[in-house]
C-alpha cells in the first residue's frame with residue numbers, strides 16, 4: 052500500500068468521498084507523495100516516453116517554429132519564452148540550440164519554466180545549464196512577468212485534473228472516489244446532481260468529462276496573449292469532440308494500470324478536449340490555429356528534411372525509427388493520436404505548421420464550458 056493510499060483512505064473514511072479532480076490532483080501533485088513530486092517518470096526506465104525524449108528533432112523544429120512566430124510578432128525584445136510542464140528540459144534545450152540560427156531571438160528571450168516538481172526542476176536545471184539564455188522557474192503561469200510571450204506545453208494539459216459526471220434518472224452526478232466494501236478505493240457518485248448541468252442531454256449510464264483545470268490554464272494563457280501579444284502551442288493527445296466515456300487512465304512501466312490502484316506511484320492522465328480548448332481561447336478574444344495531427348504539424352515544419360540531414364550524421368535506422376514514431380499513424384505511433392493546437396493574439400493571422408491558420412473561427416460555447424467554474428474547482432483541487 053502506498054503512503055498516499057493510506058492517507059487518502061483514512062481521509063475518505065473520515066470525511067467522505069473526494070471528486071475525481073481532487074483525487075487526480077493529489078495523486079500527481081501531493082507535496083510529499085505526489086507522483087510528479089517524487090520522481091522523474093520519463094524515459095525507457097520510467098513509466099512513459101514523450102516526443103522530445105524520442106528525438107531531438109521534435110524540440111529543434113519547435114525551436115525554429117518559435118523563431119518564426121517571434122518574427123511574426125514583430126521581433127519584440129525582450130520577450131518571454133515559457134514552457135509549462137517541461138519534464139527533463141529536453142524540448143527547451145533542443146529548441147534553444149536550434150534557435151542559435153537566429154541570434155537576435157536568443158538575445159531577446161527570457162526563458163520561464165512552469166514546474167511544480169522539485170525533482171524535475173533539478174533535471175531541467177542541469178539540462179539547461181549553458182543554454183545561452185537566462186532561465187527562471189515558477190509554480191504557476193501567473194508568476195511570469197507581463198509582456199509579449201511564446202508559451203509551450205507538450206503533454207502538459209493531459210496531466211491536469213478533470214471532473215467527471217455520471218448520468219442517472221435524476222441528472223448528472225459528479226463521479227467520486229470513495230471506499231468499496233473491501234476497504235479499497237472505488238468509484239461512486241455524489242448523491243445530488245450538479246444543477247449547472249441540468250440542461251446537458253444524456254441517458255442514464257452516460258459519462259462526461261470536463262478538463263476543469265486545463266480550461267483554466269487555456270483561459271489564462273489566452274487572456275495574456277490578447278493583452279500582451281504572442282502565441283502558445285500545446286501538443287497533447289485529445290480529440291475535438293469530447294469522447295463519450297472515461298479517458299481517465301493510469302500508466303506504470305509503459306503499461307496500462309488501474310487509476311485507483313496505487314495513487315502516487317502511477318501516472319494519471321486524461322484526453323484533452325480540444326473543442327473546449329478552442330472555445331476558451333475564442334471566448335477570451337484569441338485566435339485558434341488547428342488542431343492538426345502531430346504528424347502533419349511536424350511534416351509541415353520540415354521533419355523529413357531534418358531527418359534525412361540527421362541520418363547522414365547519426366545512425367540512419369535510429370533516426371528513421373524516431374521519425375515514424377513521431378509522425379506515423381500505426382499502433383504505438385504518435386502522428387495521428389497527438390494533436391497540435393495553437394492560440395494567438397488575434398493580430399497574428401498565420402502560424403507555421405497550421406494549414407488552416409488565419410481562417411476565422413467561430414465556436415459556440417459547449418455545455419459546461421463556463422458553468423462548471425473551473426477556477427473554483429481547480430483551486431479546490433490543489
Ligand code: SAH
Pocket residue numbers: 079080087093101102103104135136137138139142165166167168171190204205206207210211
Ligand atoms: N513536457 C515534458 C513532460 C511532460 S510530463 C515532455 O514532453 O517530456 C508533465 C509535466 O508537467 C511534468 O514536468 C510535470 O512535473 C509537470 N506538471 C504536472 N502538473 C503540473 C502543474 N499543475 N503545474 C506545473 N507543472 C506540472
